Amino acid sequence: MSKWTVADIPPQTGRTAVVTGANTGLGFETASALAAAGAHVVLTARDIAKGKAAADRIAAATPGASLEVQELDLGSLESVRTAAAELKEAHPRIDLLINNAGVMYTPEGRTVDGFELHLGTNHLGHFALTGLLLDTLLPVPGSRVVTVSSLGHRNRADIHFDNLNLERNYNRVAAYGQSKLANLLFTYELQRRLAAAHKSTTALAAHPGGSSTNLGQHLNPVSEFFVMRLMSQPAAMGALPTLRAATDLHAAGGQYYGPNGLSGAATPRWPRRAASPATPSWRAASGPSRRS
Helix, strand or coil: CCCCCHHHCCCCCCCEEEECCCCCHHHHHHHHHHHHCCCEEEEEECCHHHHHHHHHHHHHHCCCCEEEEEECCCCCHHHHHHHHHHHHHHCCCCCEEEECCCCCCCCCCECCCCCEHHHHHHHHHHHHHHHHHHHHHCCCCCCEEEEECCHHHHCCCCCCCCCCCCCCCCCHHHHHHHHHHHHHHHHHHHHHHHHHCCCCCEEEEECCCCECCHHHHHCCHHHHHHHHHHCCECHHHHCHHHHHHHHCCCCCCCCEEECCCCCCCCEECECCHHHCCCCHHHHHHHCCCCEC
C-alpha cells in the first residue's frame, strides 16, 4: 500500500474541526491541511494575536479557507471552561476535536490551578476540554477526538498517582513522559466508554515521531539543534499521523497512528505495554505492528 499523504484526506466540506495549539508547528500544519480539504477550522491559541496571524497565513495559502480563532490556555481550567462555552455557543455540532497543544521539557512549574505543568497542560487541560465539548460531538455521525501523544510516553514514564505533581525529585523527562502516557490512557478509556455506550464518536491517538517544531525551546541550544532540527522530519510530515487519525475513513476507534520511530509513514502503531488497551477489537483494528 502506498504511503498515506494529505492527498488521501477525503473532502471535509461541511465539517467543523477544533485544533488546539494551531498557531504553530504540528497544530498549524494540521489546521492548514484540514482547511485545504474544506473543513471549517477553529484555531485555538493562548495568544490570540498569534492565532490570528496563523489564520492569515493559512488563508493566504488557501484562498477561501473557512477559519476562526479561539483563545484557549490549556494551563488554566477557567480558560478551558470559557473557551468551551464560547465554542458550544458558536458550534452546537463539532466533527473533529484535535487535542494537539502541549509543552515539553520545561523547568519545574505549575499551572495556574497548581498542577505540574506538563500534566496540567498536555493532559488535564485536554481532558477537561474534551469533557466539556463532548455533547457537541456525540450527535455528529463519525465525529472523532484525536489526541496527540509522543514517543516520550516510553521514556521514564509512569502515572505517579501518589505524586502527580512530581514534587519529589522532579525530572522533566519523566514529567513529559507521564503526561504523554496519560494522553494514551485517556484515549483508550474514552474509546472504551464510547463503544460501551454504542456511540459513533470515536477516540484515536497519534504521535509525530521526531518533528521540527518549537517544542524544543527548553532544551539547550546544542540539543535543540540536533534533536529538533538535524534529526527531525518537517512538521508537515509529523502532522500526518494526526491527520490520518482524524480523517482516514478506515481508521477505527482506539487506533494509534505514527511513524515507526522518529520518521516515516503514518501507520497504526502499538504503544508501550503500560498504555496498551486489552480489548481484542482494538488489536484487530490496528493489526500487527512494532511498539512505538
